Amino acid sequence: MANNFSGRVSLALTGASGVQYGLRLLECLLRADIQVMMMISKAAQVVVATETDLPLPGTPDAQQQFLQQHFGAAEGQLHVFGREQWMAPVASGSGAPAAMVVCPCSTGTLSAIATGASNNLIERAADVALKERRKLILVPREAPLSTIHLEHMLSLSRQGVVILPAAPGFYHKPTSVEELIDFVVARILNQLGIEQQLMPRWGESFLS
Numbered sequence: 001m002a003n004n005f006s007g008r009v010s011l012a013l014t015g016a017s018g019v020q021y022g023l024r025l026l027e028c029l030l031r032a033d034i035q036v037m038m039m040i041s042k043a044a045q046v047v048v049a050t051e052t053d054l055p056l057p058g059t060p061d062a063q064q065q066f067l068q069q070h071f072g073a074a075e076g077q078l079h080v081f082g083r084e085q086w087m088a089p090v091a092s093g094s095g096a097p098a099a100m101v102v103c104p105c106s107t108g109t110l111s112a113i114a115t116g117a118s119n120n121l122i123e124r125a126a127d128v129a130l131k132e133r134r135k136l137i138l139v140p141r142e143a144p145l146s147t148i149h150l151e152h153m154l155s156l157s158r159q160g161v162v163i164l165p166a167a168p169g170f171y172h173k174p175t176s177v178e179e180l181i182d183f184v185v186a187r188i189l190n191q192l193g194i195e196q197q198l199m200p201r202w203g204e205s206f207l208s
């Protein structure tokens with residue numbers, strides 16, 4: 001899977017509300033010339049159907065073709081892997097990208113990652129990111145949070161995982177849902193070190 005793209009990122013969509021964050025992130029990564037290794041859980045597909053009008057197909061191959069066309073990705077830029085596709089690059093430290101984002105991250109997947117379950121490709125890819133000490137960014141969305149959720153987040157944070165809640169700020173006076181989504185996506189792109197124009201960095205007006 002050699003490529004001429006600017007970078008490679010793994011992106012998993014899981015079944016928490018706010019799948020729009022993950023889809024917008026995918027769009028931004030593709031526009032930034034990043035090759036994306038994608039995984040979409042069964043529950044995430046239910047959330048896509050519930051929260052968006054996107055007619056996302058049910059199989060990884062069809063999803064890849066659909067998303068590639070929908071976002072105008074270049075040939076070979078987007079790969080969608082299935083839940084038990086253990087031969088995918090993300091399943092091993094020798095093939096996985098340097099960074100992985102789970103956005104949105106369900107509390108179920110958060111818990112599986114915290115305990116090293118590795119029962120599906122998303123959990124395994126996150127486990128690989130942990131064991132290889134790579135960048136792992138989780139974007140949970142739940143309210144309120146239980147003690148179990150908080151303990152898992154603390155445990156992961158202590159291992160270097162970035163817990164980046166889907167909790168947009170309002171100090172930029174958003175006037176649309178898109179602006180709220182971009183607030184969170186900009187934070188993720190900043191964490192990945194990818195240039196973004198979605199949201200100015202704090203204090204930037206003093207520098208221009």
Ligand SMILES: Cc1cc2nc3c(=O)[nH]c(=O)nc-3n(C[C@H](O)[C@H](O)[C@H](O)COP(=O)(O)O)c2cc1C
Binds near residue numbers: 018043142
């Ligand atoms: C429409 C919808 C919204 C959901 N919202 C959330 C949520 O915000 N946070 C969460 O942790 N789980 C949420 N769930 C529940 C998860 O999808 C469920 O626990 C699932 O088993 C997670 O599986 P996954 O981690 O493999 O995607 C939601 C489910 C549906 C169908």
